[in-house]
Amino acid sequence: MTLAISKSSASQPPVILWFRKDLRLSDNPALQAALKTGQPILPLFIFDDQDHTIKRLLGGASRWWLHKSLLTLQSQLPNLCLRRGNAKTILLELIQKVGATQIFMNRRYGTSIDPDESVLQEFFQTYGIICQVSKGNLLSDPVTMLNQSGKPYQIFSSYWNHCLKILRPERPHPSPQYIPTIQETSDKLEAWDLLPVAPNWAAGFEEFWTPGERGAHERLSTFVEENLVGYQLQRNFPANERTSRLSPHLHWGEISPNQIWHVIRAQQVQNPASSQDSHTFLAEIGWREFAYYLAYHFPHMSDDPLRPQFKAFPWRYDPEGLKAWQKGLTGYPIVDAGMRELWHTGWMHNRVRMIVASFLVKHLLIPWQDGERWFWDTLVDADLASNAMNWQWAAGCGVDAAPYFRIFNPTLQAEKFDPEGAYIRLWVPELKALPNLYIHKPWQAPMPILEKAGIQIGKTYPYPIVDHAAARARALGAYQQMKIENLTYLSTD
DNA sequence: TGAAATGTTGGGGCG
DNA sequence: ACGCCCCAACATTTC
Numbered sequence: 001m002t003l004a005i006s007k008s009s010a011s012q013p014p015v016i017l018w019f020r021k022d023l024r025l026s027d028n029p030a031l032q033a034a035l036k037t038g039q040p041i042l043p044l045f046i047f048d049d050q051d052h053t054i055k056r057l058l059g060g061a062s063r064w065w066l067h068k069s070l071l072t073l074q075s076q077l078p079n080l081c082l083r084r085g086n087a088k089t090i091l092l093e094l095i096q097k098v099g100a101t102q103i104f105m106n107r108r109y110g111t112s113i114d115p116d117e118s119v120l121q122e123f124f125q126t127y128g129i130i131c132q133v134s135k136g137n138l139l140s141d142p143v144t145m146l147n148q149s150g151k152p153y154q155i156f157s158s159y160w161n162h163c164l165k166i167l168r169p170e171r172p173h174p175s176p177q178y179i180p181t182i183q184e185t186s187d188k189l190e191a192w193d194l195l196p197v198a199p200n201w202a203a204g205f206e207e208f209w210t211p212g213e214r215g216a217h218e219r220l221s222t223f224v225e226e227n228l229v230g231y232q233l234q235r236n237f238p239a240n241e242r243t244s245r246l247s248p249h250l251h252w253g254e255i256s257p258n259q260i261w262h263v264i265r266a267q268q269v270q271n272p273a274s275s276q277d278s279h280t281f282l283a284e285i286g287w288r289e290f291a292y293y294l295a296y297h298f299p300h301m302s303d304d305p306l307r308p309q310f311k312a313f314p315w316r317y318d319p320e321g322l323k324a325w326q327k328g329l330t331g332y333p334i335v336d337a338g339m340r341e342l343w344h345t346g347w348m349h350n351r352v353r354m355i356v357a358s359f360l361v362k363h364l365l366i367p368w369q370d371g372e373r374w375f376w377d378t379l380v381d382a383d384l385a386s387n388a389m390n391w392q393w394a395a396g397c398g399v400d401a402a403p404y405f406r407i408f409n410p411t412l413q414a415e416k417f418d419p420e421g422a423y424i425r426l427w428v429p430e431l432k433a434l435p436n437l438y439i440h441k442p443w444q445a446p447m448p449i450l451e452k453a454g455i456q457i458g459k460t461y462p463y464p465i466v467d468h469a470a471a472r473a474r475a476l477g478a479y480q481q482m483k484i485e486n487l488t489y490l491s492t493d
Numbered sequence: 494t495g496a497a498a499t500g501t502t503g504g505g506g507c508g
Numbered sequence: 509a510c511g512c513c514c515c516a517a518c519a520t521t522t523c
């Protein structure tokens with residue numbers, strides 16, 4: 001039987017299925033389209049870490065995830081061909097070698113690592129090769145979604161309300177029963193050196209993550225069964241671990257937003273009590289859509305502030321402050337806990353991301369781009385569009401962003417969202433023995449209490465690197481200065 | 494998806 | 509009993 005298939009396959013030219021940010025077999029429109037040809041498929045993944053004209057090389061944590069995810073995809077598709085180098089060159093070489101007639105892929109909007117699809121389509125057309133581009137990684141189409149004056153939406157709520165009104169996501173495709181593939185020489189995954197060595201900072205990642213399609217769906221089921229009811233409220237408490245943690249799976253397309261949409265919608269019908277929670281959760285999927293939408297309409301979002309006034313913002317150059325923030329040694333327990341969770345797990349709870357981001361840009365006045373780059377390198381869910389949008393949100397220079405004068409008080413935020421200090425004690429164990437009253441502000445603890453808890457401020461745990469009130473005043477001053485410079489610029493222009 | 498400063502109000506202590 | 513003041517508690521404004 002298998003022999004018969006391979007024989008009949010051999011008589012037909014193959015097509016190439018190019019996996020990129022869609023490392024899944026279910027609900028994969030490019031795969032469906034490739035199957036429809038009836039021709040054998042060469043499944044391909046290209047790792048391009050040489051091309052310096054592309055936007056951004058993969059960060060460290062992303063490389064770890066990619067390695068693990070490709071391993072699982074390879075176990076599903078043993079003929080998955082791995083190649084390293086320039087995408088166009090490799091595709092062209094393979095087309096000529098195996099006599100492929102078409103290339104299938106899913107569109108990736110926004111700032112991307114691979115070359116733009118339309119460029120590829122034009123390029124391969126000159127060789128008589130059809131590039132079929134399917135829509136599979138977003139629910140909405142950034143190109144056509146415009147507001148009433150024909151411009152891109154700049155406010156999330158109006159954008160998402162419009163999406164909710166017009167979106168009718170199709171029922172997701174199940175995994176195909178059988179995929180006729182052909183074998184082609186493949187790199188050894190290990191040869192790509194995607195995993196860190198000396199130091200192996202990803203040593204702890206495995207206990208938190210199961211990259212791959214199956215892991216993604218298990219995560220979704222667990223979330224829906226255990227954490228969807230009460231999500232709206234509970235998601236804010238980092239110690240509760242009640243967020244979905246789907247972000248890295250979504251980033252690599254191990255699960256599609258379409259699949260998530262349908263599971264959550266079904267839940268909404270089945271369990272009306274969770275309706276508001278479902279709505280809130282889907283809005284998070286909406287933020288991801290919005291990020292890609294903005295990245296499409298504002299391609300410089302990852303580098304430049306969306307509000308041009310912020311080009312005049314007096315950021316500080318402070319490598320030591322940046323280092324203290326990166327290492328989780330700022331002296332503010334909630335900030336340090338978040339930064340250490342990030343380092344140990346490749347992920348950080350969303351509420352805490354907002355707090356640490358606010359701290360970097362407002363308390364330290366360090367450019368948001370520095371924070372964005374650190375997240376890019378250390379997050380397993382590092383996503384250029386989401387990362388840039390959210391950092392601009394935190395810095396106050398994005399569209400629909402928090403106004404600059406909204407400055408999180410890290411102590412108050414911690415008291416509000418980690419009242420028992422459980423999150424702090426997990427990630428900043430040197431403060432473990434402090435009573436709740438001081439767990440978020442150890443510098444205020446009386447000496448006997450510190451001694452009893454075995455803490456020496458300045459030795460076993462740092463003094464706050466900035467005083468909150470002073471830092472707040474300084475940030476507001478910087479904002480004023482920016483406004484003045486913009487006025488001056490305008491008047492002399 | 495703020496926090497701090499400032500304003501207002503009303504209950505209760507107290508001379 | 510009355511007016512005065514204090515200050516939570518809440519509301520509004522400002523950053």
